[in-house]
Amino acid sequence: MNREGAVSREAGATSPPAPPDPGCAVSVRGLTRNFGPVRALHDVSFDVPAGEITALLGENGAGKSTLLKILAGLQPPSAGTVTVFGEPVTAYDPATVLSRHGVAIVPQELSLLPDRTIAENVLSGVEPGSRWFPSPRRMRERTRELLAELDLHLDPGAPVRTLDLATQQLIVVARSLARGCRVLILDEPTAMLTPAEADRLFALMAQLKSAGTTMLYVSHRMPEVFRLADHIQVLRDGGHVASWPRAGTTPDRAVAAMVGRELGQFTRRADRPGDPAVPPALAVRGLSGRRHRGISFDLRPGEILGVAGLPDSGRVELLHNLFGGDRGTGGTVELLGRPYDQRDPIASVERRLAFVPGERRAQGLLTTMSVGENIGALTTRAFSRFGMVRRRAFDASAADQARRLTVKTATMGQPITSLSGGNQQKAVLGRWLAIDPGVLILDEPTRGVDIGAKAEIYDRLLALARDGLAILCSSSDLPELLTLTDRIAVLSEGRLVDIVDTAEATEESIMTLATGAAPAAAA
Incomplete structure (x- = not known):
């Protein structure tokens, strides 16, 4: 990698790659990976400097996951080479890549044994003592030593299932260090973390870097990337398209390289919702339930009302109560001008109340079904006659939703699990829009x-609001709320603290309310 300035080339370029840089921890040259007729990676070449943090950027489907799997030994390349600290990788399996080359990965789906102890997870396969009779005492001692290096003070005998997600990630890091990890790959490590948990991870990354560990870091979050990374590599459509030192580029330039075009800068909504005198689409009075109580607000047609709050604020439980997934304990709801107090998910669909849940894989995707079946799942009855689905009309409706949301799929019969995360999310959104909420x-x-997918989802939501749809949007991403919404309802410890006009709000002012540092306003 050229450390003095940017290196950029079009995907698919065929110029011969430079030889590996001897000062780098990892060098990939001409890396290609085919899955039948599909080319996931083509002629990828770049270097990862030793002892530094390199961010790997790209849209979902750009080839990042395939590249990480090759580097971690989970699959071999179809062509090309990988060199780690000057030694070529010749055997692609995780155990060999870790033991011989010191490369480990912290995947998005953590591969821990939840009912085993921390010590058993950290030292599995490298237990002190004999092969058949590991020493429990020495396992506990060694685990304490490794955890202390990560500033973790935990009972090595505690089951992993008792730990929060952020701590489980650190257990995976400890397990990697126990096996001599020198290159640590982190795949979207903050996707499910709170801001406080993410800060804890960032502190660990800084500590590992100071100790000489090389890190390859994948994230969609530009503020994180430009806070942490020393270098940036960009993939697009399976090819390597750009390389910079962090100081040599900007977030806008990195995004443009990722998507192959300039994205318009999203700002707060300039278009305001309609006449406040119009009856609310959703009127909530004194709503109480699990982790929330006494919540009151109105949501008007054409308005996007944000919901902000810390993880324990009750904002997620509020949404489930409104949809009927959780049983409330008090309060009233009016939906589209009619009382709606006996709520349940089936009735909500019939009443045209749509809910896109936050846990896409666990609560949103029908993982055994196709793209078209996922999108059309709630409209089967509308396209049925005498118990038989009118398949042509059903498929046409699902395809129309996919087109409106720019879901990228080869066919509507393709498995939903084969799509990128962004396209899966758009498919789930399309399912709910299909009921004309x-x-x-x-x-x-x-x-x-x-x-790129985020920009497309924003565009669609803003267009829906302009067409008069009332939208209630809960998010832990404060810039997202400041971009999309007209007003923001801030919850703290289960109570509605205030509803603020987005045009007058800042991240700091919202967090002040969410943490209880400001007095509550009258609801």
Whole structure:
């Protein structure tokens, strides 16, 4: 990598790659990976400097996951070479790549044994003592030593399932260090973390860097990238398109390289919702339930009302109560001018109340079904006659939603799990838009979504609001709320603290309310 300035080339360029840089931890040259007729990577070449943090950027589907799997030994390349600290990788399996070359990965789906102890997870396969009779005492001692290096003070005998997600990630890091990890790959490590948990991870990364560990870091979050990374590499459509030192580029330039075009700068909504005298689409009075109580607000047609709050604020539980997934304990709801107090998910669909949940894989995707079946799942009855689905009309409706949301799929019959995260999220959104909702509830609408798909989702939501749809949007991403919404309802410890006009709000003012540092305003 040229450390003095940017290196940029079009994907698919065929100029011969430079030889590996002897000062780098990892060098990839001409890396290609084919899956049948599909080319996931083509002629990728770049270097990862030793002892520094390199960010790997790209839209979902750019080839990042395939590249990481090759580097971690989870799959071999179809062509090209990988060199780690000057030694070529010849055997592609995780155990060999870690033991021989010191490369480990912290994946998005953590591979821990939840009912085993911390010590058993950290030292599995490298237990002190004999092969058949590991020493429990020495396992506990060694685990304490490794955890202390990460500033973790935990009971090595505690089951992993008792730990929060952020701590489980650190256990995976400790497990990697126990096996001599010198190159640590982190794949979207903050996607499911709170800001405080992310800061804890960032402190660990700084500590590992100071100790000489090389890190390759994948994230869609530009503020994180420009806070942490020393170098930036960009993939697009399976090819390597740009390389910079962090100081040599900007977030806008990095995004443009990722998506192959300039994205318009999103700002707060300039178009305001309609006449406040119009009856609300959703009227909530004194709503109480699990982790929230006494919540009151109105949501007007054409308005996007944000919901902000810390993880324990009750904002997610509020959404589930409104949709009927959780049983409330008090209060009243009016939906599209009619009382709606006996709420349940089936009735909500019939009443045109849509809900896109925050946990896409666990709560949103129908993982055994196709793209078209996922999008059309709630409209089967509308396209049925005498118990038989009118397949042509059903497929046409699903394809229309996919087109409106620019879902990138080879066919509507393709498995939903084969799509990128951004396209999966758009498919889930399309399922709920297919019922022609009067009110749309969203929880974390762009979690785990790349910058290009995020822009497309924003465009669609803003267009829906302009057409009169009432949208309630909960998000832990404050810039997202400041971009999309007209007003923001801030919750703290289960109570509505205030509803603020987005045009007058800042991240700091919202956090002041969410943390209880400011007095509550009258609801």
